[in-house]
Amino acid sequence: MRLTFDEDVEKFRAEFVAFLHEHLPAEAEAAERSRSSAHVPEWARRWQRLLFDEGWLLPGNPPEFGGRNASLLQQYVHLEELARRRIYHSFNPQGLGIIAASLLSFGTEEQKRKWAAPILRAEITAALGMSEPGAGSDLASLKTRATLQGDRFVVNGQKVWTSGAHDADVLLTFVRTDPDAPKHKGISVLLIPTDTPGVTRRPFGSIVSPEDLDFNEVFFSDVEVPAENLVGPLNDGWRVATGSLGHERTLLWLNFAERLEDLVRDMNPQGPLDRDRYATLVMDAQALRLLGSAALARAARGEQDVAALSVLKLLGSEAVQGAAERALESSGPQGLEHPATTAPFAHMNLDDFSAGRFERYARSFAGTIAGGTSEIQRSIIAERVLGLPRG
Template identity: 65%
Template sequence: MQLSFGPEIEAFRAEFSAFLDAHLPPAETTHERISSSAYLPDWARRWQRTMFDHGWLQPGNAPEFGGRNAGIVEQFVYFEELGRRRLAQTFNPQGVGIIAASLIAFGTPEQQRKWAIPILRAEITAALGMSEPGAGSDLASLRTRAVRDGDDFVVNGQKVWTSGAHHADVMFVLVRTDPDAPKHKGISALMIPTDTPGVTRRPFPSACGENDVDFNEVFFVDARVPSGNLVGPLHGGWKVAHGSLGYERTLLWLSYAERLQEYIEDWRPITALDRDSYARLVMDNHALRLLGSQAIAAAARGEVDDGRTSVLKLLGSEAAQAIGGAALQSAGGAGLLDPTFTGYQPWHQDHYTGSWFDRYLRSFAGTIAGGTSEIQRNVIAQRALGLPRG
């Protein structure tokens, strides 16, 4: 199968490519490193603002939100072009891709003015407070409470795995506001500034070491949040959360396809066994792109298929993990300190670089974030194959 696009779509791609050629800052001006997914050095803030001002930050948005009302196929080639150049769309991905999108979809005009536009313009950064120690894949089991007290909510509880919270200016937090309702129906969404009294952020390193600190545990002790910070209806946070994660997953598979392509380009098999593994992963990448193209075509027709999206997420994340492991095994001891990857690459999509060992360790996050592989298999079984719940 040969995939191609019509002249209008290719003209869109060419316009974006010309913008990148004309405006991408030179590498010597981007020396300060990205240290978390909510930390933006001045150069990264300027670049994101330039993207916003020219309508290239989120092309599917309206112009007032940094876009140009692009359709799903145009958004596809936008991300494809970023992937080809190994460029990050933003270094605060949860802020731009999930939180601002949620505010645009569910927030009031005042909330959009106060938070969505500043996040998109890189004036502030945001973190996503969803997971808890006892509520990860089963997000509806969350226990962080928000009790109405006059014009405020009083929040108590804990979040964990909160990426970038220690650098974020504001958090989008799911809380339980009706403990007596069914667990999916008693949840609300709040915007909570991180300097609110009673909010404590504790960053901790990942398996990749002390220099890779993005995760946080966040504690709320009698934190008072104005009622005007409620996003969407009271007790209607599950719909807001589902919309947020749905946006995250729409083109998530493409990031895995681009990562696979990068790994394929960077890995040079040595033995016959290595080459066999390499060939299987090349085929996985072709399969992922073909299935993804079918999903894009369906989305352009207005069709929604959660099962298909789950297949793409499962295949992409597990293939990225497989190629990381295979490349590390092929490299042997050299894979721990491969000089090809020790230099800092400021525009790299992952914004963290390292050895094959580092890449392999980070690949495990892909099978968890956006819905674990186990959850994806359940969705595929029930919604794609029509099997009963186990």
């Protein structure tokens, strides 16, 4: 199957490709790397602002928020062209894809002006405060408490795995505001500037490297937050949470497909068993493309299919993990080496295409966790596709 598009979509693609040819930063200019998912080097801030100003940052947005009211298929070819070139449009992906998107969906006009637009223009960066030591995949078990006192909330508690928090300017933080309500009903969402007294951020290393500081513990001790920083209605944070993750999942399968195909190209199968595994991964990549294209066509017609997104998330994340494992195995001891050089413009992306094989394998586990774990996706598929009762 070959995916084709109408003339208006291909014209949109050609215009974007011409923009990239003219404005893509030179490799020497873009030498400085990001140190976390909320640290944006100055050259990357300029690049993101240019994309915003020209309507190429998030084309589906209105012009005042970095877009051009593009259709879903136009948004798809935009992401496809970025992926083909291993280019990322922001080094603060959660800021663009989750936090600013959530503010545009649930925030007030003032919040959109004060927070969403500066995040999109790379004037400030943002991190997502969801997970806690006792509430990882089960967000509804969170215990961080926010008590409304007059015109402000007082926040106490802890978050963990908060990517980029030590470099972020603001946290989109999920808190419990009604401890007596059912656990899904008593959650609210607050924007908390990281320089607020009582906020403590402690970055820690990962399995990839002790120096790879992106994850954080974040502590809140009597942190006072203006009531105007409440996102969405009080105690309606669960709806904001599901909307936030929905923004992340819509075209996530394309990212998985590009990573999978890159890993497959990186393999050098030796022997019958290795070739058999290689062939399986090639088929996984094709299946992901075909299923994703079908889901894209349904979405373009306005059809809602949450179960299809779960199938794509599960297949894509686990296929990438399997491909990374096979690439590591096939390379033997050399798989533990870090590459001395990177591919052209690989520095534009989030290190996925320039890391060593072990790093890529270790990072592949994030795909089966972020945006909804594989276990959660299987539960959704069991209920909505197979019609099984809730466990």
